[in-house]
Amino acid sequence: MKVSYKWLSEYVDLRAISPQQLAEKLTSGGLAVDGVEPRNQGVTGVVVGVVQEMERHPDADRLNVCQVDAGQGELLQIVCGAQNVKPGIKVPVALVGAKLPGDKEIKRAKLRGVASSGMLCSASEIGLDTRLLPQSQTSGLYILPDDAVIGTDIVEVLHLDDFILDVDLTPNRSDCLSVRGLAYEIAALLGTNTTFPSEVSLQLPDAPSPVRVQLESERCVRYDALVLGNVGSVPSPLWMQMRLMAMGVRPIDVIVDVTNYVMLEWGQPLHAFDAGTIAESTIVVRQARPGETLITLDGVERHLDEDMLVIADPVKAIGLAGVMGGANSEISLGTTSVVIESARFDAPSTRRTGQKLGLRSEAQQRFEKGIDPAAVRNALLRATQLLIELAGGQVSGGVATAQRDVGASTLSRVVKFSPSRCRDLLGCDIPDEVMRDLFRNLGFTVTLEGAEWAVNVPSRRPDISLQADLVEEIARLYGYDNIPSTLPTGPVTTAARDARQRLLEHVRNALVTRGMYEVRTYAFTSPEVYEALGLEEGHPLRKMIPLAYPMSDERRVLRTHMLPSLGEVARHNLSHRVDGGAIFEFGRCYEAREWPIQTQPREREVIAMMWFGSVPDSLYERARAYDFFDAKGAIEQLVTGLGIAVQYERAQVSWLHPGRSAAISSNGVVIGYVGEIHPSTAAAYDLQTSVYAELDVEMLLQQRPGAATVEALPRFPGARRDLALLVNKDVLVGQMLNEISKVSQVHEILRSARVFDVYAGQGVAADQKSVALALHFGANERTLTDAEMEEVVQDVIASLQDKFDARLRA
Structure with missing residues (x-):
């Protein structure tokens, strides 16, 4: 998250603290700042000027001799070769003695015999990021707006007297993806107050909205819409453009820029539709229909599925909820009336839609982490304020709304807190009054309930739900440096490994001794990789437990078997020119005890082994493919060392070769399987002949004898x-x-x-x-x-x- 120091200073008094000191303060408070970068890359002596006259250079076809008014009391003669130079335009003028980025100094010069007293500048020459500028401003001179005052320092005009803090946020601090959240955070760290408004006040017409909103999906709990007329696609003011660019956002036009500006300010994404494109003036929030398509704002036709949430009218889809708008409702030069959207969309649904379609946006990033319900209406009103002020917009009716999040429980929560418990956990004697002040600085309300406190946490802090979260807030705001180092107290016992740890250590040593390599794989996978196992419908291994917040579509369920995990490792190695190998892993598989899930799943610990590819050449044998007996030998060495007698019986499992596999049993109990991987399963994982084995750790512990029996060597020949x-x-x-x-x-x-x-x-x-x-x-x-x-x-x-x-x- 990049944030402007000057923007923050509008809501928190930062006069006594420099940008660098603020970065240190944020870092010590748990919000690491990766860097502080000045917007001014070394520009001095550059002012606003207007080209009064222009004529061709007498000795160069591509040069022009310009008479420029830069507020210096006389016209300056400057030779310029830019193609877009013409009389009447206002541009940055580097005076004689000015300095530009790269330690470039401007001096008087003669160009083909004509004196030049300065330089007319392009955007890149004054240090602007041309990647965020429209094409018309990236070649030739940088054209300033007509209201720029001649002679004004360009640093002031372009708001370059600022610093950008690059804050590296942890996933739980979604509240700081906005100026609002950072303002509260900085005020708490500095022990002061923020002037950021808690609510936006705007007088709306006492008339119904021209649009209607219908919620037809459980994945949207709140949708507000407001219609504004007399709004066209015109540029936003320069100060807003510069502020957006400072935060890494490309300016487009006043409507889009205002929605982006408010998103950065409040943390609430907004979207604007052309009101004239919405059929029957009705907005419907629903799931996509089978086979439905939508051309998004990037011009790409997207094929949707029923898992995707869309914004639609009664005829068609007009946007992907929380991800990207549709081209069929895009703001254009002919737009005169817009619908501004502010909503709360389901976070996992938004994430999955973006992943499936390969899209990523600033709005999506915020929806994925959860939206503050208190900001939905306020952000909409703030955007309306700005469009009225900057574009002359006229509000048509009130707010059209549909919601399922009615009730105070969605706006705040009460968390119990014990000051004495906090002191015990931190090992530091922090007075009650200090803790109460820290909570107040955060904007939390504290109510005393005997020995415990009831802390009312606002909805902008979704990361706080437990007492431990409040203890963490106290620790970081009080200052980790102020908490003394203390030794833990309690009885000391001699460390010892339990039976399971001793067994796994023996297994690890035995397998490594045989030349096998231990690997670690994700416990997360996808249901598709289990199709290769040939499981029948309803098989327990097909009942995979889904993750609430998957990291990707390929890691969205908990695994039920280890073969796909090791198969992924084998395939990766073979594809990177490794001839073969023998690997093992101590892993857990997760099996639902009932379906649908009502209780904790069973975690089955497994020793999984795989032999793939070929045995490398050596002095003792030529290269050959690994076979069943390589695996059987490893298992026999392993179980013999554990004192377990095993038998092998013909196995009937779908992922192993029916004639080259065996169930491993001990005292009539099956403890694992070993065998050549079924050819169809191996082909699905891009493997040739490979061998797989697994042993159940719990079963091994049950079968392992409690004590070893030692016998004397025989005195008589056998x-x-x-x-x-x-x-x-x-x-x-x-x-x-x-x-x-x-x-x-x-x-x-x-x-x-x-x-x-x-x-x-x-x-x-x-x-x-x-x-x-x-x-x-x-x-x-x-x-x-x-x-x-x-x-x-x-x-x-x-x-x-x-x-x-x-x-x-x-």
Whole structure:
């Protein structure tokens, strides 16, 4: 927010404080000022002059010899090459000895033999920002209005004796997007009063308005309109143009300039329509209709949807509410009657409309952050005052209004405040009277209610709703430098990590040791990215919780699954010439417990992992695509270190390949999934063959043993027996190992079993496969005999034969 120091000084007495000191004061009070820039870029000795006579240079076709009256008692002869120079125009005249921006000094000179005593100046030569000027004023001389007094210093005429403060506002301080809000803020910081009017008084005709207003959408709670006649598209006065330019706004004409001026002054955006273009003299605030289009003021045809709020008449849309007006109701040279609009539009709706259409305006910025309801009518009346004063406008009837925000609750709120609690929180003994004065300086009303105060907060401060907000106001106005540093008091306990933190630290170390990289992604996403997961209608993962104030259309809901988040990281890396990688994230997914939402959602913490692209070349292996077993190996190393025994079962989830994925379970409870990403899902995220795995943190904590069991190393040698069994191809090897584990619970000497080969081909029936198993035996107190190991081997064979129709391979 750029703001004029001189404009602020009209409402707060700043004679005792310089612009730089004011910037320091605002910064110390929580409103950081990024810079203070003088409007005068080094102009001295430049005055208003009028070209009295002009003739061609005798020796140069493109030069003119001008006789200029600059209020010096005699005409000055100045040679000028500007194409728009002519007798009768008033322009800035740099006298001999004058200085211009860039340390340029004007001296007497001879141009092609003709003496020149000064220089006629363009806008850029006197330091004006030509980006904010009309095209006619950016080339050639800068033409001054006819009422400019000859001989007057141009710094005074163009109000260049000013400073611009660039205030970096935090998102919660929308009240300071106006001179009004900053005036109250500065007055509070300086301990003085502001003269900014609380209300605008204007006598309106005692007659109904020529226009009618209808609210047909819940997204507009207040709409006021006033009709003015005898108003045309003429330039605004120079002082207003210069003030707008100081704030970074381009002057257009008196009608548009007044609406912009009042927006900067009051913080309330306004818009002006050509009254003659409004059908049936009726304004309708409604949602856009399917397939409706509107050509906006920038000349672009916009395709609207039903989520967009529009201003319309009974026939057509004439503007995008809070964003931009329509070309079909634009003020033109033939305009004689205008309708001035002042309204409160829904902030999220305004933001979404601007984002969808790629539009951004000063008005939209203010509507997005919320409008002060007390400023709606006052800003409209203030604009009417200025149009009457500056353009001779004539009011036609009273204010046409429609509203849903009736009631005092919309204009102020009462917040409870405890002075003693404030002192405890700040660690500073601030007297009650000082706190009461600080609130009064802010324009707050304080009512005593015993030990507590009732602080009445005006509607211009929407950021204050809690006692903590009032405590913050006391702290910053009292001065952070005046609050002493104090040590917190209370019992001191030895810091220790809880079970969850210890588990996540183990997981992080295990995965990083395997060469994986930890990433952090947004918990915000959009519903569209979940279409790739192949979820059926009504699936719980489709029930995403929307954000009240999304940062963008791509970040408008809370995620329900981690795959899209990691897929975004993988796609970004692959598109930036990274061959592949292995990544993981500790993230939260948010699941609604009921729909519509009535209670807090469930936050499910997940360890999500992804392997994408290819393994890089190394001394030990050539580049290859990551596969299922890379993920399975990482998971087994991870859960083994946690002391958790897991089993793998065939998974049936839509986002994983049906034949190359598995559900991970422990003690009959599913704790996660691992598998190759379904080809259609991978294609939607611009990925080739990729592998995804996830583990539920809560389930891991439940399955992790409370204490580790330590066993001595065996004193007696173990033994191994190998079996080759023929089974049907559909039999899962994991199920065979589970069955063997049941046998080991009966025979303690069977310590473990593993698969070291699976074969299908020549010598084996087409519908069968050969599974080679290694059985490991051992005992703590003796050497095993062949007979007792053979007994266990036969039990294993019998169990597998009974369960899977397995038989020894010949």
